[in-house]
Amino acid sequence: MAGLTIDQVSKRFGEHEALSNVSIDVADGEFLAVLGPSGCGKTTLLRMVAGFEKVSGGRIVIGGQTMSSAEHSLPPEKRKVGIVFQNYALWPHMTVAENVGYSLKVAKVGRAERDRRVTEALSLVNLNGFGDRRPANLSGGQRQRVALARCLVSAPSLVLFDEPLANLDVHLRASMEDEFADFHKRTGTTIVYITHDQAEAMALADRIAVMDKGKLAQLAPPRELYREPANEMVASFISQGIILPADVLTAAESGHCRVRVLGQEVVVRCRPDERPRAGAKLCCRSPELEAVGAHEEGIPVAIKRVVYQGGSARVELSPVERPDLNLHIEQADPVTLEAGVEARVRIKSGWVIPEAGNAS
Amino acid sequence: MAVSISRVPGRSDFHMQAPAKKGLPSEKILTGLVVAIVVILSILPMLRLVQEILAPGGRLSIAAVEAGLSNPSTWTATWNSLVVGFGGTILAVLFGTAVAILVSLTDVRGRSAFVLCFVTPLMIAPQVTALAWLQLFGPASPLLKLIGLAPPLGTRNPLYSAQGIILLLGIQYGPLVFLMVRAGLRKLPRELVEAGLAGGAGRWTVLRTIVLPLMTPSIIGASALVFVSCVGNFGIPAFLGIPANYLVLPTLIYQRLAGAGPSVLAEVAFLSVLIGAIAMAGIVAQDIISRRRDYRISTTSLPVEPFELGRYRVLAETIMWLIVCAILVLPLLGLFLTSLVPGYGIPLSLKTATLSNYSFVLFDHAAAKSAFLNSSVLSVTAAVFAVLVAVPLGYFIAWRVSWWTKILNLTVEMPYALPGVVLAIAALLLFLKPIPLINLQIYNTVWIILYAYLARFMVLALRPTVSGFHQIDRSLEEAAQVAGAGFMMRLRTIIFPLVAPVAVAGGLLIFMTALSELTVSALLWSSGSETIGVVIFSFEQGGDSSYAAAISMMTVALTFLVMLASNFLAPHLPNGVLPWRD
Numbered sequence: 001m002a003g004l005t006i007d008q009v010s011k012r013f014g015e016h017e018a019l020s021n022v023s024i025d026v027a028d029g030e031f032l033a034v035l036g037p038s039g040c041g042k043t044t045l046l047r048m049v050a051g052f053e054k055v056s057g058g059r060i061v062i063g064g065q066t067m068s069s070a071e072h073s074l075p076p077e078k079r080k081v082g083i084v085f086q087n088y089a090l091w092p093h094m095t096v097a098e099n100v101g102y103s104l105k106v107a108k109v110g111r112a113e114r115d116r117r118v119t120e121a122l123s124l125v126n127l128n129g130f131g132d133r134r135p136a137n138l139s140g141g142q143r144q145r146v147a148l149a150r151c152l153v154s155a156p157s158l159v160l161f162d163e164p165l166a167n168l169d170v171h172l173r174a175s176m177e178d179e180f181a182d183f184h185k186r187t188g189t190t191i192v193y194i195t196h197d198q199a200e201a202m203a204l205a206d207r208i209a210v211m212d213k214g215k216l217a218q219l220a221p222p223r224e225l226y227r228e229p230a231n232e233m234v235a236s237f238i239s240q241g242i243i244l245p246a247d248v249l250t251a252a253e254s255g256h257c258r259v260r261v262l263g264q265e266v267v268v269r270c271r272p273d274e275r276p277r278a279g280a281k282l283c284c285r286s287p288e289l290e291a292v293g294a295h296e297e298g299i300p301v302a303i304k305r306v307v308y309q310g311g312s313a314r315v316e317l318s319p320v321e322r323p324d325l326n327l328h329i330e331q332a333d334p335v336t337l338e339a340g341v342e343a344r345v346r347i348k349s350g351w352v353i354p355e356a357g358n359a360s
Numbered sequence: 361m362a363v364s365i366s367r368v369p370g371r372s373d374f375h376m377q378a379p380a381k382k383g384l385p386s387e388k389i390l391t392g393l394v395v396a397i398v399v400i401l402s403i404l405p406m407l408r409l410v411q412e413i414l415a416p417g418g419r420l421s422i423a424a425v426e427a428g429l430s431n432p433s434t435w436t437a438t439w440n441s442l443v444v445g446f447g448g449t450i451l452a453v454l455f456g457t458a459v460a461i462l463v464s465l466t467d468v469r470g471r472s473a474f475v476l477c478f479v480t481p482l483m484i485a486p487q488v489t490a491l492a493w494l495q496l497f498g499p500a501s502p503l504l505k506l507i508g509l510a511p512p513l514g515t516r517n518p519l520y521s522a523q524g525i526i527l528l529l530g531i532q533y534g535p536l537v538f539l540m541v542r543a544g545l546r547k548l549p550r551e552l553v554e555a556g557l558a559g560g561a562g563r564w565t566v567l568r569t570i571v572l573p574l575m576t577p578s579i580i581g582a583s584a585l586v587f588v589s590c591v592g593n594f595g596i597p598a599f600l601g602i603p604a605n606y607l608v609l610p611t612l613i614y615q616r617l618a619g620a621g622p623s624v625l626a627e628v629a630f631l632s633v634l635i636g637a638i639a640m641a642g643i644v645a646q647d648i649i650s651r652r653r654d655y656r657i658s659t660t661s662l663p664v665e666p667f668e669l670g671r672y673r674v675l676a677e678t679i680m681w682l683i684v685c686a687i688l689v690l691p692l693l694g695l696f697l698t699s700l701v702p703g704y705g706i707p708l709s710l711k712t713a714t715l716s717n718y719s720f721v722l723f724d725h726a727a728a729k730s731a732f733l734n735s736s737v738l739s740v741t742a743a744v745f746a747v748l749v750a751v752p753l754g755y756f757i758a759w760r761v762s763w764w765t766k767i768l769n770l771t772v773e774m775p776y777a778l779p780g781v782v783l784a785i786a787a788l789l790l791f792l793k794p795i796p797l798i799n800l801q802i803y804n805t806v807w808i809i810l811y812a813y814l815a816r817f818m819v820l821a822l823r824p825t826v827s828g829f830h831q832i833d834r835s836l837e838e839a840a841q842v843a844g845a846g847f848m849m850r851l852r853t854i855i856f857p858l859v860a861p862v863a864v865a866g867g868l869l870i871f872m873t874a875l876s877e878l879t880v881s882a883l884l885w886s887s888g889s890e891t892i893g894v895v896i897f898s899f900e901q902g903g904d905s906s907y908a909a910a911i912s913m914m915t916v917a918l919t920f921l922v923m924l925a926s927n928f929l930a931p932h933l934p935n936g937v938l939p940w941r942d
């Protein structure tokens with residue numbers, strides 16, 4: 001087993017700075033998911049950990065041994081990390097068993113031992129009896145399992161996944177997700193898992209690193225990421241958070257403070273060091289907003305669009321005073337709101353996004 | 361000379377069938393015209409050849425086959441053809457693959473310049489290559505003389521041997537293998553290599569167990585193509601083998617015909633079918649082998665990250681440029697120096713150097729003068745005609761995929777896939793007597809050469825045009841159709857402008873190839889219809905190497921000019937149409 005330390009790592013491609021000063025500590029046996037918009041440098045980060053790219057600055061340490069630094073880089077074949085690619089990368093000229101047994105063959109493991117471990121790895125991913133097939137004759141899900149078995153067979157202490165499920169359909173994804181979680185629980189391997197799918201990351205990971213334009217935006221457990229985003233980018237990126245301008249009126253007291261938002265005073269969650277200030281930002285999740293009757297206290301809003309989603313509807317609306325802000329709420333059946341009408345919305349709770357430059 | 365635009369396996373299958381349309385008259389006429397041209401140029405000569413073998417004079421007979429088989433020189437030449445065919449192929453494949461791997465998978469610098477230099481020998485006619493190398497190593501070599509290393513006059517040139525032929529074939533066609541393997545390596549997804557590295561395999565192991573096996577389809581495909589080219593090559597064994605009396609099938613045919621004239625046509629027809637059969641065997645073998653190894657790479661990804669050579673990089677780069685020196689610079693230098701020598705054996709110095717060889721072939725020698733005119737007209741006509749036919753033909757093949765367009769495509773490939781000698785003999789058989797009905801005699805005129813050029817080189821314009829069509833969005837034409845444009849209108853205003861750059865690039869390849877072509881014209885020329893290739897050949901055979909070198913230098917210079925000019929087209933061309941552009 002091995003932990004992973006990414007220490008102040010930067011990567012430049014010519015002029016373009018793909019990563020700048022990213023630091024992430026992954027504990028031994030931890031499952032870390034990496035999320036971020038397309039092009040933010042997730043794959044680049046992973047490829048540097050695997051040793052396919054050199055770092056431009058900083059260090060990468062795996063299991064206490066420095067693997068990459070600006071001066072020195074251990075080649076990938078010496079790192080003993082496993083990697084599962086989005087496009088599976090199975091060698092079409094080898095059978096499934098040959099694919100899986102490749103690293104053992106390279107390590108000159110004896111024939112009998114090799115066969116045993118290949119069988120074991122294949123049964124671990126529920127592919128018993130598929131050893132003689134060619135990758136071309138497998139379904140997408142089976143291919144991904146072979147790729148997983150191939151990376152597991154040498155029992156790597158660190159396994160890297162680059163969007164392993166992106167090419168699979170929804171149903172297969174769910175079952176593969178279960179398998180990954182199961183595999184992690186059983187083996188206790190340290191995992192770095194890149195994905196586009198937030199639900200997948202939330203379901204699998206111990207902690208999630210959100211990246212934005214080559215920087216680490218936040219590194220936190222899923223619940224904290226959702227409830228207490230560290231900045232506007234994370235707040236809006238995760239589950240489409242709603243960002244509203246607010247003034248903090250009182251200092252934090254047992255994790256809460258009073259704010260004025262869109263003309264209303266509300267008690268919301270905040271960091272313990274929050275103090276009164278103007279121009280703050282409040283992050284609300286759609287369940288924290290609710291539609292109220294026309295005569296109850298609430299923010300007058302104009303409804304722009306109602307999208308029925310089966311059992312509930314997503315209602316998009318804007319405050320009458322601030323038509324530039326976009327809010328959305330869920331309304332369960334029976335859906336009464338409709339586009340064009342005015343209604344009132346109450347903010348039940350929210351999270352004050354900490355002041356920039358005020359790291360926790 | 362074989363100039364191949366990388367063949368894409370399994371192309372065109374994914375194109376949807378065109379919706380059924382009302383048959384427009386102009387479209388029908390054009391279809392008929394194109395099919396008629398293909399039939400006349402490709403199917404007719406092949407049928408005529410087969411008829412000559414199996415049923416000469418209209419009656420079924422195997423006398424010609426028997427006569428051919430019982431002649432011992434047939435067997436010697438066949439054996440020799442196989443020896444140089446396999447030898448040249450093995451050398452070219454080893455050489456081309458090694459260089460392709462070095463250039464594609466490592467971080468050597470100056471790649472595009474190197475590719476340009478490395479591929480250029482492919483653009484130079486084989487007999488010019490042969491001549492250049494002969495000048496480099498012979499006892500009269502001005503270069504060796506300059507540095508005082510020349511063997512004494514009268515010494516036999518070491519290249520006059522089977523080994524010499526194999527060496528030059530390997531050098532001539534190594535770049536062809538290079539291009540095909542490099543195209544394959546570029547499509548290799550980097551993850552396949554990285555998965556191996558992550559599995560703990562070193563670079564050499566990954567190369568041996570992953571990269572090379574995955575490249576076998578490219579390598580096998582290239583081997584077949586090179587084998588066909590080697591077996592059918594005339595220029596190199598003519599220059600290197602005839603003086604040593606080492607005959608291969610094409611040179612045997614040439615000698616028979618040159619000695620006895622059309623009376624031996626039936627006999628040489630058998631020999632040419634024999635070469636055709638050997639070539640086909642190569643292609644079929646390739647097909648069988650590659651069918652058993654379907655390593656199709658389906659995913660698209662970035663190409664493999666170049667492997668850092670570290671302190672070996674300078675060494676690798678030095679080797680690369682030494683190769684360029686050896687296969688391009690030195691031979692051309694030898695050729696150039698020879699073209700300046702006033703007479704055989706006279707040492708070259710600043711005082712003796714002369715341009716009189718150039719002025720002699722340009723202004724004084726009647727055959728040479730007419731050869732320049734003939735070859736220019738022939739190659740320009742062949743190029744223009746091929747471009748004009750390739751556009752509608754490519755349109756049908758790429759966008760109207762059906763069984764008959766596939767056959768059309770195969771048919772056009774055939775005269776080029778088969779050795780040139782085969783086509784030349786077929787053309788002789790076809791036109792020995794005047795064409796029936798119109799009673800036109802084109803035998804012994806320049807027209808028979810034109811016919812053979814059109815048949816042989818059509819595919820050089822067609823292949824890039826078809827791949828050009830595949831890269832164009834079909835909806836561009838459909839939009840014009842919806843706007844009410846008829847077929848001819850669309851062809852003129854939409855289709856032709858879209859594929860013109862590729863088709864023209866193909867035309868340039870034809871021009872370069874045809875300009876100093878020898879294989880076909882050596883068998884078809886007559887007094888007054890000499891081509892540049894023929895004149896170079898006869899000068900060399902007559903011992904006038906300096907004249908031959910002077911003409912060769914001019915064709916090489918012209919080739920370079922065309923390559924340079926075609927760069928203006930480059931921005932409008934898909935990758936790989938101009939083989940020398942990386």
Ligand SMILES: Nc1ncnc2c1ncn2[C@@H]1O[C@H](COP(=O)(O)OP(=O)(O)OP(=O)(O)O)[C@@H](O)[C@H]1O
Pocket residue numbers: 013016018036037038039040041042043044045
């Ligand atoms: N080899 C390279 N040369 C130059 N630029 C590169 C290279 N590899 C990546 N980049 C650039 O670095 C940035 C980050 O790329 P990366 O592939 O890491 O993004 P990503 O977060 O994985 O995106 P996606 O979610 O789309 O896979 C991009 O702007 C990309 O264009």
Ligand SMILES: [Mg+2]
Pocket residue numbers: 042043044
């Ligand atoms: Mg990526």
